[in-house]
Structures are given as C-alpha cells and as structure tokens.
Amino acid sequence: MDCQKIIKTLKHKDFIKVTNTGKCFENGAAIYAKEIKDNIFLLFVILKDIDIENIQALIAHFDCFNSIGxxxxxxxxxxxxxxxxxxxxxxxxxxxxxxx
Structure with a gap:
C-alpha cells in the first residue's frame, strides 16, 4: 500500500479533507478526518510531498469538526x-x- 492508495482508501471510507490553516500540523500537510465518536476524530496527516516517511495517524478530541486544522x-x-x-x-x- 502506497500513499496514493492510502488517500484513495480514506476518501472511499468517508474521510473528509480538512484545510490546514493553523500551526498544529506542518505547513502544506493534507489532513483527512472522520468523526468516530462525539467530537473524537480519526485523522491522517500526509505531507504535501507524499513521502512514505511523512504519514501520521491520530485519534484526537477537538471542540468541533471545524476546529481541525x-x-x-x-x-x-x-x-x-x-x-x-x-x-x-x-x-x-x-x-x-x-x-x-
């Protein structure tokens, strides 16, 4: 499985691409998020250059979906x-x- 395949899988599994405008994640990172429980989100953070060494997965609590990124x-x-x-x-x- 490569990064392009991961991105296709995320889109197929109803992950939403989030605009990264804050300072929490590296500039240029693509963020894909899906709510798994009330205000608990599964996130995949993939850097712009789509290098295998730059993928992060996390489960995090945000105050709302719109605050991600x-x-x-x-x-x-x-x-x-x-x-x-x-x-x-x-x-x-x-x-x-x-x-x-």
Missing part, C-alpha cells in the same frame, strides 16, 4: 507515525485485524 486538539488519545515501510506493514496488519 485550525486549533490544537484538546486531547490526543492515539498517535502513530509511519516512518518506514515496516511501520506501514504493521499498520496494514492492524487495519486488517480491526476489520475482522
């Missing part, structure tokens, strides 16, 4: 950084296990 999260409950192909491999296995 503008304000800092109120709480980060889970954070995963994909830094190499082994990380991506383990993440794929986690996703497959979560779907079963």
């Amino acid at each position: 503008i304000k800092e999260p109120e709480q980060i409950m889970f954070y995963f950084s994909i830094k190499d192909k082994d990380d991506l491999h383990y993440f794929e296995q986690y996703l497959e296990a979560a779907n079963n």
Whole structure:
C-alpha cells in the first residue's frame, strides 16, 4: 500500500479533507478526518510531498469538526507515525485485524 492508495482508501471510507490553516500540523500537510465518536476524530496527516516517511495517524478530541486544522486538539488519545515501510506493514496488519 502506497500513499496514493492510502488517500484513495480514506476518501472511499468517508474521510473528509480538512484545510490546514493553523500551526498544529506542518505547513502544506493534507489532513483527512472522520468523526468516530462525539467530537473524537480519526485523522491522517500526509505531507504535501507524499513521502512514505511523512504519514501520521491520530485519534484526537477537538471542540468541533471545524476546529481541525485550525486549533490544537484538546486531547490526543492515539498517535502513530509511519516512518518506514515496516511501520506501514504493521499498520496494514492492524487495519486488517480491526476489520475482522
């Protein structure tokens, strides 16, 4: 699975691309978010250059959907950084296990 495939999967799974105008995430990062519980969001942050070493996944609490990409999260409950192909491999296995 490469970054382009991840982006296609996120769009297919009803993730919404969020405009990044704040200072919480790196300038030029693409943010894809999906609410999983009241004001708890699953986010994927992918840097503009679409390099495998620049993907982050997190579960965070925001005061509302519109504050994502503008304000800092109120709480980060889970954070995963994909830094190499082994990380991506383990993440794929986690996703497959979560779907079963």
